Amino acid sequence: MSCLQDWPEQIVRVQSLSDSSLPVIPGRYVKPPSERPSIESGADTEINIPLIDLGGLVGDDSLRATTMRHISDACKDWGFLQIVNHGISPDLMHQVREVWRQFFHLPIELKQVYANSPATYEGYGSRLGVEKGAILDWSDYFFLNYLPMSQKDHNKWPALPTSCRELIDKYCDQLVKLCGTLMKVFSINLGLGEKYLQNAFGGEDIGACLRANLYPKCPQPDLTLGISPHSDPGGMTLLLPDDHVTGLQVLSNAIYKSVEHRVIVNSVKERISLAFFYNPQSDLLIEAAKELMTADRPALYSPMTYNEYRLYIREKGLCGKSQMDSLKSLG
Template sequence: MTSTEHAWPEPVTRVQQLSDSGIRVIPDRYVKEPVDLPGATTSDGPDIPVVDMEGLSSGDAEVRRRTATLIDEACREWGFFQVANHGVSPDLMARCREAWREFFQLPLAEKQRYANSPATYEGYGSRLGLEKGVSLDWNDYFFLYFLPIGVKDKNKWPTLPVGIRELVAEYSREVVELCGQLMKILAGNLGVREDKHLEERRIIFQPTLGACMRVNYYPKCLQPDCTLGLSLPRRYENVFGLQVLHGDTWITVKPQPNNFIVNIGDQLQILSNANYKSVEHRAIMNSAKERVSMAFAGAAAALLAHHL
């Protein structure tokens, strides 16, 4: 056990180790209450809106307006939407996700070098919170700060597989730019002018105030109906895993190749006077396949972009 783990209230168990151990029944700590599990309130449709961002750079003002309106409607009705033609390299997206998949397949001793603590959560982790005996999610994760530079701890960035640091840095720069473009559209939709004083604009035009990445690794689970990979208050290749609460129904998101899934954070809901919705979402499990997703939070967590 590394020294950083001593800050946790109880020994840290790696979910990947549990999955690989061959257990047929998951520990009680990972079993969720029936009300929190997929069931009769789950629906496969309708799906969250898909917005083609190419329309924002159109020479036709009406096309730009319609595209911005589609984003506005998605934020008000769903709090979630997919973006296509977003400018982030699909090849970079694929290489970055594959690098993280390789990281989680490294020997445990190598991953433990980056074990995190509740002080920052930065690094390799498997649980959140300091309360003893709480229900746990079926996932391991890696959390990294990208911005501001003063918070970023390069010692927490893994060196294996070879080239992962450079890939993550390049990927983060492109996603920060995407978050900045989206925040400007959201600000315009909410009536905030770009020429207003910085103090009036607050964080809405400052996408680089803070940016961080959480990579979620969901090991196979032989009892997928008993647990959740990620349960939050508010594509995994060919496996659908993300569900969004729409009204009182859980909708299974159908991600399209190379798209990002964008959701409104709590801070943006507050800044928009609750016109934009920060809604509950969760990750369901699969008994046959592992999954890796990358969640990127920009503008001090006002906006989140997921590559699933």
């Protein structure tokens, strides 16, 4: 694993490039023409991503059934949905997003204390993947572990602003509970016992982590991306972006989609987003549910642990869904 101990090149903070008011972005951030945002890509914001009111889950039988069906349809057709009445305090969401904004605007020497390495990615970072000479994304981030408790270390979380650690704890605790609710819904919708997916993830011994993303202002947003196309490697992602849209992604032998997505940047304002990853136990063997396999629909992927897959992703970097495709079973 020595290849993951250090970054292959000197790290440059994208925020510092943005603050320097460069008229053009450095060449290492310029994407190939086929990967750049296009005018048409702006139309994506007009697409009506399903909006689900989770309050329906505690309504009468008819409303609950309708809500469950809407969630199932969204997972199958989109792999991405917006949720409201999810139990997370709007005030808490605002506070935790703004405390991260304050962190990213601290003096660089205070942030550099938390500089990360590809060994764990935990801390203050500016690139994903360890390929030397890779074209980089226009973003900085802070990645931290929340669960399991053995990997949770407050000393690795920002000490400033002073409310940061407390807010992160409150926010992540509520998200873990929300994920538990959603896991039950997904299991039932797949025709499995309500605890099936949670148990398959390791029961109470799941993994959870948070990545706060900063997308600084960019003088040439048409040439680069905040995050390159990818599908998240974990089990479910809850996203809180600046525009308050919350999304998730799940994996289940491709019955539910794992959506390839990317992030664009703009020249007018920076953006902050928080991605919460709800993952299987790191050393647990992950494979398609046997109850969901048939002669006509065999397992699409060979069994592997989440740690093995995560390492594979870190070595390859963000490459759309090519990592997933390369792991498909040939038998």
